[in-house]
Amino acid sequence: MPRVVLVEDDPSVRDGVEMGLLRRGHDVLATATGEAGLEAVDTFRPDLLLLDLMLPGMDGVEVCRRVRARGQLPIIMLTARGDDVDIVVGLDAGADDYVVKPARTEVIEARIRAVLRGVEAPAGVRHLVEHHGGLAVDRAGHTVVRAGEPVALAPSELKLLLFLSAEPGRVFSRQDLLEEVWDHSYHSDVRLVDACVRRLRVKIEDRPDTPRYIQTQRGFGYRFGPL
Template sequence: MSSRKVTVMVVDDDVRILRMMKRMLELEGFQVLIANSGDAALRAFEKDTPELVLLDIMMPDMDGYAVCQRIREFSQVPIIMVTARGDDRAKVEGLDIGADDYVTKPFSASELAARVRALLRRITNQSVTLQPVFHYKALVVDFSSRRVLVNNFELKLTSTEYKLLSYLCRNVGRVLTPDQLLYNVWGEEYIGTPHLLQVNIARLRKKLGDDARKPDYILTRPGIGYIMSTDLIDPNVYDGQNASALTGYR
């Protein structure tokens, strides 16, 4: 087994938090680079290539959203946004501009390391989404023939239902916001129409035999969006029962 350490970059304008997160991650076996501003982080990319970035949102001059957008212009490095507790709007905005996940303050060293490792595993295993067939539990999606089977029974999906399921499967394990799904399945003019998405998610779940209160496939992250499940996901984090009560995320 290789002893090479994974390199993580932490970006935060608070030196105390930078040191704390650096120490947390080093104790968990990561090599850590630090940057105390967005400009410093972008400059660091010129000489170092981190395998994951932890990016605080609230920074002066250039905030985390702007840094994320700049990074996405030249790199697909995994990015985790660091947000304040309960700030769902910030989480949605971060995911919409290209972040892969988020972690909410305050957090423990073990939680932080677990989120980093989970995202790295997901990115490593994302090659499955490029394969001609997606297979999880009883669900099989054949992208080449556009056939969908559950328990070896072929489902009759509309073109829109297939596009929605296909996009979720090709982004397996990634939280997708309503606007991301609306844009990629229906088009830019449908952004901001969450009811359209709710209706189609409900129809798709019904055809899959997926109970919205305890789904196997299409999970809801309350207040944020939807995600196609994988074995790497802790179902306790994606609570469909609570999500059903939130407008726009059912």
């Protein structure tokens, strides 16, 4: 089972989530502050970070930025408000998904499985590098190279790029992408998609404001170019 670092300052929420995940076989290290969470990421070597958005001192957004600057550890943010602008800030900082509190353990575990799904290269698939202009995508090795330089992508960014680039030119709605990339139900938050697209464009586009690869089909969704 995945190793999880949990950062949550509310003792009742922290204890409840920790106990629920432990009962389901997860190895969990729970902390109460952003500073302790960063230290736990370094020492515990988790498979995933479950991070409260509102923390005393260093908040969850700053923790997310720092973790993402170090590497591509999957991050799920916890928030008490489902319509807060801070969610968008957290997603832009690099979170792969979020869960609104209070949430049942089975909901949190389902989000963990969805975020981690597809991180490992599928067995038996040959390494065949696809070239799209200056972008090289190794679908089996899950690596991306732009202009000869490796591109570090968070799990959600990589899965979005792999999904869109598998069918260049085809337009997918945001709801399509939520279902296929995030494994969310139809009535979910399209902010996940838009934030991930913004982050991905910064990493792979020469000019993110006039994207060549992740193109917007106004009124419909997104497609992969160049066409």
